[in-house]
Amino acid sequence: MSGTSWPEARRIARAAAGALPPVDAPLAEALGAALAAPLVALAALPSYDAAAMDGYAVAGAGPWRIVGRVLAGDPVPTEPLRPGQAVEIATGAPVPPAADAVLPYERTLSANGTISGYVEPGRHIRRRGEDCPAGREVLPAGTVVTPTVLGLAASLGHDWLAVHRRPRVGVVVTGTELLTEGLPAPGRVRDAIGPILPGLLQVAGAELAWTTRLIDDPEAMVEALRRPGVEVVVVCGATSAGSADHLRGALDTLGARVPVHGVQCRPGHPQLFAALPDGRFVVGLPGNPYAALVAAVTLLEPLLGRLSGRRDRPPVTARLAGSVAAHERYTRLVPVTRAGSAAVPVGHDRPASLWGAACADALAVVPPGWTGAEVELLALPAAGATPVPHLAELGGEAGRAA
Known part of the structure; x- marks a missing residue:
């Protein structure tokens, strides 16, 4: 099989760019x-000596005479407690100077303005900076x-x-046969890749800047790749060598450098990574939905991680529990769920089906010639992942008409 090895393709995508410049963001806009x-x-933290329980701040040995009350939000008392004195205090309230401990209500006996009980010195006080x-x-x-x-x-x-700054991404969805709503029909299929990408981009720390849909037309592809305002253009479909696949020809027209021209993995072999002369990047995804997801995890996520300045994390590995057939020449990406220390294949992993990936929480990377050692796991985006607001201009833009 021709193409770049899967580990090398990932390395190329990760090494292709540096982090985008820093910006100062208010907390509400920094998420993701x-x-x-x-x-x-x-x-x-804490910035003052604070009570860790509701009760009484006490000084010295008991019994203690109650001389005041301090609630959360009150200013820090300036008058030190003297031995035998106590103040009623709320959790989080500032502890008076010279207080030795906080005696919780449930351990307190009280009578005539005096309390008694036992508490170890230093208990239930969070000291400044501890x-x-x-x-x-x-x-x-x-x-x-x-x-x-x-x-x-x-x-x-x-x-x-x-x-x-978050990388901005433009998405080009290609295919005259694609439907965006309703039931599939003879010769027509629903677009299953377009719905994946907004959430995947959000989890990867990027902003979806625009989406455009094209029929299979070479001039329209060139114009889509020229569209400015993004760091990355993702093209869904058109990455193979068929008569309707125009991405590679468009890249040649624009003078792009294509360091990854197919990857030795299944599914997802006809994926592509290119650098345009103006510094933007192009990631080409295959037309089959699960193959496209594999390609996005292989090339797009590492690129966006580097552009967004995210630090590399150590790989997560697990043993595979179940029957998995390795290939002697290419890497397999297998949908799995975690079960304790093991990863269990879920099946339903044909290139055109997202059934298995939808049941999984990770993809297991099964290298060529694998004989049973632990394998790397690549987490799949989950509903609970950190959302990132995207730019206002989203899909619905028409491509060039037939």
Whole structure:
């Protein structure tokens, strides 16, 4: 089989570009982007000595006389507690100076303004900076901003984050035979690739800038590839060598460099990676839906990860539990589900069917000649993945008429 080996194709896509420039984004707009600089604590966490329980802040040995009350949101008391004194206190409220512990309500006996009970010195007080001191680096550059990262950044005093600009992607869906609604008919099929890409791009940290649909026309393909305003153009279909496949000819017309011209994997062999003279990239996906998904995971995700500044993560591996036939020359991408430490093939993995991939949570990378060792797992986008807002201009643009 001709083409680039699967590992080399991934390496080429990952190494083709650098991260896009950093921008300062308010927290509400940073979700899904990658940190362009380490996240540093602007304030200590907690920023003051705080009660960890509802009860009484006490000083010295009991019994204690109640001399006040402190609620969450109150200013930090300036008057130190004296031995034998206590203040009623709420969780999160600032602890008065010289307090030794917080005695929870459920361990307290009270009578006539005096309380008694036992609490170990230092218990139920979160001291300033004990979780994180000011100035500490808590997350490295390249970390994806998840909802949890947003919460952490806010707790450390950030209103804005330095993140890499998200890559903008244009999508070209080709095929005179494709339908966008209704039932398939003789000679006509539903477009199953177009619906995959918006969510996949969002999870990969990119913005969908535009979508255009083309009939099988070479001049229309050239014009679509010339459309500006994006870093990456994804072409669905038209990557093979048939009479209706015009992507390779259009790339030749535009003087593109094509370092990946087919990949030694199944499904997804007729995939393509190219660099246009103006610095933009083209990723060509096969026309069969599952093959297109494999190609997107193989070439598009690594490219977008590098453009968006995401740091590389160590590979995840697992043993395959089930019968999988390896090929002697090419890599297989097999849909699997996780079951403990194992990955279980789900079947239904023919190139034109997304049934197996829809049941799976990862693709197992089965290398040529595999004999049973652990295999790498590539996570598939999930409904709970971090969403990323995309640009306003979405599909519906007509291609050149017949």
